[in-house]
Amino acid sequence: MPPSNPLSPERPEDSRFLGVCEELCFVAAWLPRGRHGYASLRAKEFNRQVGAHRLAVKLLIGPLKGEDMALHRCGNSRCHNPYHLYVGGDAENLRDRVLHRDARGHLEPLAATDDSRTSRVLTPRPLVLRKEVSRVTANFTGFTPNKCFHADWLHPTYDGYRQLCRTSWSGEVVGAHRKIHTLFIGPLDKYDIVGHSCSDTTCLNPYHLFISGQHTSHRDFNARHDKRCKLTDEGLDMIADMALRTAELVSKLGLHPQTILTYRRALLDATGHARGVQK
Ligand SMILES: [Zn+2]
Numbered sequence: 001m002p003p004s005n006p007l008s009p010e011r012p013e014d015s016r017f018l019g020v021c022e023e024l025c026f027v028a029a030w031l032p033r034g035r036h037g038y039a040s041l042r043a044k045e046f047n048r049q050v051g052a053h054r055l056a057v058k059l060l061i062g063p064l065k066g067e068d069m070a071l072h073r074c075g076n077s078r079c080h081n082p083y084h085l086y087v088g089g090d091a092e093n094l095r096d097r098v099l100h101r102d103a104r105g106h107l108e109p110l111a112a113t114d115d116s117r118t119s120r121v122l123t124p125r126p127l128v129l130r131k132e133v134s135r136v137t138a139n140f141t142g143f144t145p146n147k148c149f150h151a152d153w154l155h156p157t158y159d160g161y162r163q164l165c166r167t168s169w170s171g172e173v174v175g176a177h178r179k180i181h182t183l184f185i186g187p188l189d190k191y192d193i194v195g196h197s198c199s200d201t202t203c204l205n206p207y208h209l210f211i212s213g214q215h216t217s218h219r220d221f222n223a224r225h226d227k228r229c230k231l232t233d234e235g236l237d238m239i240a241d242m243a244l245r246t247a248e249l250v251s252k253l254g255l256h257p258q259t260i261l262t263y264r265r266a267l268l269d270a271t272g273h274a275r276g277v278q279k
């Protein structure tokens, strides 16, 4: 039992992060899986399902560019332990397949190492961990209960959370912390509110995340976010173009002037990430 820590208060077994370690796979039993074992999450900002292992790389190791692939050192498609993931391409993928082809046939049955974990997280030990060099120099730096985890390459939401790509949605819809919760702690209902025990809304450490409650009025929640959904990429680009006057945007986009100012303030805060401030 880990020592008690104010940032990772004791929670019931089924809502607690159980940790990841370098040696063992992390297979979340609550995630839906395709035929080949890959889990995926619905990502509203991409309007599709995204592979759990790809999300784990993008959230915890670094951005994927162009033809970059998120590859498994362990050869276990069901795993999204960030220690077992690296960035490569077709050549590395092919070498991985050759290495794991035999091992895959002999991979231990996906059995948990202790009974308390059987229902939620399976942690099989991979037969072989590939040592291929990653295309990105960054490595996963690990989660510890008393230290926040920040991914500086992610974009800010207008309300102070982090997100994978620049959108006009709030953290309660596209927040990176919500994806981390779903990947490493347990499933989320869209009305669930995810809190930070560290009070740092940019933190992605699953030891610090917990479901703090639910939005009681589903109708208000939907109305609030449906309105934001109407803003297209083109609209966002117009807001980011500081040469356009607020009044012009109000008439063209049908937004309240205050909403436009809020977006622009968020863009200015996002130094280095927002196109609008790089001019
Ligand atoms: Zn693994």
Ligand SMILES: [Zn+2]
Binding pocket: 147, 148, 149, 196, 198, 199, 200, 203, 204, 205, 208
């Ligand atoms: Zn934290």
